[in-house]
Amino acid sequence: MPASIQSFEAGPLVQVRDLHTRLGGKMIFDGLSLDVPRGSVTAIMGPSGTGKTTLLRHVTGQLRAESGSVHVNGEDVARLSRNALFALREKIGFLFQNSALLTDFNVFENVAFPLRQHARLPEVLIRNIVLTKLQAVGLRGAATLMPSELSGGMARRVALARAIVFDPMLILYDEPFVGLDPIALNQVLRLISTLNKTLGITSILVAHELAAVRRVADHVYLIANGKLVAQGAPEELARQDSPWTRQFFGGEADGPVPFHYPAPDYASELGFAR
Amino acid sequence: MTSRPSYAIGTGLFILLGFAALAYLATQTTSVANVHQGHSYLLKARFSNIGQLKERAPVKIAGVRVGSVQSVQLERGKMDALVTLAIDDKYDDIPDDSGAAIFTSGLLGDQYVGLQPGGSPDNLKNGDEIVLTQSAMQLEDLIGKFLVNGGPKGSSSGSSTSPKSASSGG
Amino acid sequence: MNAILRRRWLLNGIAQIGECGLFFLDILVALPKSLRHFRETCRQVWFVGAMSLVIVMTCGLFVGMVLALQLYYTLSIFGGTAALGTVVALSLFRELGPVVTALLFAGRAGTAVTAEIGLMRATDQIEAMEMMAVDPIAYVVAPRYLAGVIAMPLLMCLFNALGILGGHLVGVTWLGVDNGTFWGNMTSTVDLWKDIIDGVWKSLAFGAVVTLIAVFQGYNAPPTSEGVAYSTTRTVVFSAIVILAVDFVMTAFLT
Numbered sequence: 107m108p109a110s111i112q113s114f115e116a117g118p119l120v121q122v123r124d125l126h127t128r129l130g131g132k133m134i135f136d137g138l139s140l141d142v143p144r145g146s147v148t149a150i151m152g153p154s155g156t157g158k159t160t161l162l163r164h165v166t167g168q169l170r171a172e173s174g175s176v177h178v179n180g181e182d183v184a185r186l187s188r189n190a191l192f193a194l195r196e197k198i199g200f201l202f203q204n205s206a207l208l209t210d211f212n213v214f215e216n217v218a219f220p221l222r223q224h225a226r227l228p229e230v231l232i233r234n235i236v237l238t239k240l241q242a243v244g245l246r247g248a249a250t251l252m253p254s255e256l257s258g259g260m261a262r263r264v265a266l267a268r269a270i271v272f273d274p275m276l277i278l279y280d281e282p283f284v285g286l287d288p289i290a291l292n293q294v295l296r297l298i299s300t301l302n303k304t305l306g307i308t309s310i311l312v313a314h315e316l317a318a319v320r321r322v323a324d325h326v327y328l329i330a331n332g333k334l335v336a337q338g339a340p341e342e343l344a345r346q347d348s349p350w351t352r353q354f355f356g357g358e359a360d361g362p363v364p365f366h367y368p369a370p371d372y373a374s375e376l377g378f379a380r
Numbered sequence: 381m382t383s384r385p386s387y388a389i390g391t392g393l394f395i396l397l398g399f400a401a402l403a404y405l406a407t408q409t410t411s412v413a414n415v416h417q418g419h420s421y422l423l424k425a426r427f428s429n430i431g432q433l434k435e436r437a438p439v440k441i442a443g444v445r446v447g448s449v450q451s452v453q454l455e456r457g458k459m460d461a462l463v464t465l466a467i468d469d470k471y472d473d474i475p476d477d478s479g480a481a482i483f484t485s486g487l488l489g490d491q492y493v494g495l496q497p498g499g500s501p502d503n504l505k506n507g508d509e510i511v512l513t514q515s516a517m518q519l520e521d522l523i524g525k526f527l528v529n530g531g532p533k534g535s536s537s538g539s540s541t542s543p544k545s546a547s548s549g550g
Numbered sequence: 551m552n553a554i555l556r557r558r559w560l561l562n563g564i565a566q567i568g569e570c571g572l573f574f575l576d577i578l579v580a581l582p583k584s585l586r587h588f589r590e591t592c593r594q595v596w597f598v599g600a601m602s603l604v605i606v607m608t609c610g611l612f613v614g615m616v617l618a619l620q621l622y623y624t625l626s627i628f629g630g631t632a633a634l635g636t637v638v639a640l641s642l643f644r645e646l647g648p649v650v651t652a653l654l655f656a657g658r659a660g661t662a663v664t665a666e667i668g669l670m671r672a673t674d675q676i677e678a679m680e681m682m683a684v685d686p687i688a689y690v691v692a693p694r695y696l697a698g699v700i701a702m703p704l705l706m707c708l709f710n711a712l713g714i715l716g717g718h719l720v721g722v723t724w725l726g727v728d729n730g731t732f733w734g735n736m737t738s739t740v741d742l743w744k745d746i747i748d749g750v751w752k753s754l755a756f757g758a759v760v761t762l763i764a765v766f767q768g769y770n771a772p773p774t775s776e777g778v779a780y781s782t783t784r785t786v787v788f789s790a791i792v793i794l795a796v797d798f799v800m801t802a803f804l805t
Binding site for chain 3: 166168192193195196198200202203204206207208209219220223224268
Binding site: 387388390391394395397398399401402404405406408409410436438445490 | 707
């Protein structure tokens with residue numbers, strides 16, 4: 107491991123400061139700041155369309171902010187050259203919402219893909235690494251299946267095996283629980299906490315499922331309207347009495363997040379107003 | 381890399397097939413085999429009118445192809461067409477009093493240079509000129525003459541159109 | 551209102567051409583890197599080539615047969631059926647071979663490439679590659695581009711060969727043109743460099759533009775099922791227009 111990681115050991119792994127982003131003319135982040143401590147599982151929650159996935163893209167450097175900064179492991183992501191950015195990404199695992207397995211390859215080759223692209227390793231070693239990772243997600247037996255033959259939960263576990271094949275320092279989970287049955291959901295949950303506890307991998311989790319998040323997350327950030335509206339440990343946050351937490355954790359249909367999309371006055375649009 | 385992937389063989393076959401097709405086209409549909417069979421020597425011939433004779437047109441003796449037209453130029457000063465003929469080396473016994481004429485294959489076919497062998501004991505060599513030449517027969521001229529001389533109608537209309545139409549066409 | 555719309559449409563068109571040009575530069579930059587993925591390029595040549603092989607060969611045969619049939623009747627008016635071999639060969643080599651192969655290629659392989667890359671985009675595979683620090687232009691786009699440029703002239707040669715055979719079948723076997731006349735006239739007129747190799751240049755150019763359009767449309771397809779369908783259609787439409795336009799320009803310059 108390079109020395110730079112040692113020297114920043116003390117600070118948070120991901121540091122977002124006063125982030126402003128605009129996508130297609132729409133304000134996404136309006137001065138967002140948050141920290142992700144090393145070795146933690148941090149959940150980002152919020153209503154749909156608040157840019158939680160966008161935040162992950164800032165962390166990986168796919169998007170550049172209008173102003174503000176995102177530091178990962180002490181490096182300003184927006185200022186990295188393309189090569190440095192790719193070097194950083196090798197240390198970040200990303201779990202996509204729809205798994206994003208390469209349809210041309212079978213499970214084994216999908217997990218082996220990053221290894222083959224970045225490291226000139228002997229075939230025996232690649233085989234051992236891949237089988238170890240597949241064993242970790244419980245799918246060693248499925249190595250020869252094609253992605254089209256996998257269920258949603260299995261595909262997600264394969265994607266997870268692929269994300270950890272380089273033993274990353276950070277894993278970003280984009281909606282890892284969507285569309286899973288309770289069994290698959292529990293399997294994924296168990297994997298997230300195992301990876302975090304046994305390997306010490308820092309995790310950022312974007313999710314809607316409160317019950318699931320409560321079981322793994324150390325810290326929760328609640329984002330709405332481009333700003334941080336609440337934060338804290340899951341239990342603590344659920345007890346907080348702000349309109350945002352009440353609506354989000356209570357699941358109320360109307361509140362700070364309005365039920366109605368902004369529209370002109372109802373009566374006048376129907377022609378009843380004088 | 382232990383087992384060769386099946387698509388590698390397929391790709392190889394496809395590429396070979398493509399090049400085989402190219403080789404087939406190059407050898408079977410062109411005269412590339414004839415052209416590159418041997419070297420050739422050059423002869424010159426002047427014509428007052430070459431009609432539609434073009435570069436690469438065949439040169440024939442008694443109907444057998446012996447070479448091709450290499451270039452067609454207008455000779456400055458004389459206002460003659462200077463045609464350079466490339467004759468295959470193996471036909472090195474063409475008498476130096478041979479004549480050259482421009483013929484048309486068929487009524488509307490391509491034009492070619494026909495050589496009529498003479499009787500001289502000396503042969504033409506590289507760079508020599510064929511002195512005895514006969515220009516291309518112009519179909520338009522023939523029709524014009526027919527209209528002027530033997531046509532059933534009046535005589536004035538045909539002669540004025542013939543020089544113009546001779547230069548166009550092709 | 552109409553004028554504004556029209557101007558916007560025009561500007562969009564120009565912007566598309568510009569983006570396509572920049573994308574081409576991206577591919578060129580990524581080409582050396584993509585040579586590391588040589589196996590991938592090899593695989594794509596197989597996919598793109600094999601995909602179009604049957605259709606190109608079948609169509610080549612039929613085009614040759616139709617050409618012989620049509621030209622025989624035209625030539626017989628002038629009593630020039632002896633030139634049948636020449637005319638069939640020249641029409642194929644100089645014009646129909648490159649153009650029809652390119653159109654077939656756009657319809658068969660071009661759409662497949664667009665749909666494949668578009669679906670990879672829609673299912674986040676492209677993004678996943680970026681995240682795994684693999685340049686998708688070097689890994690996905692450049693090999694397919696290279697494969698298209700390599701496959702097109704080879705397919706055209708096959709098309710021409712089958713076309714000549716088809717012409718021979720109709721002209722000699724069926725319509726009774728003398729076998730020796732058919733081949734003899736052809737070989738004395740067709741020139742390797744001016745006719746066949748010029749066709750290969752054309753074909754290379756068509757391969758370059760058709761595959762560029764296909765990968766560009768796929769890479770920039772909106773990540774939805776309608777988006778991919780729409781981009782696939784655009785690949786065919788744009789390819790057809792560009793093939794014929796490039797054909798005109800190249801014919802004007804080559805002859």
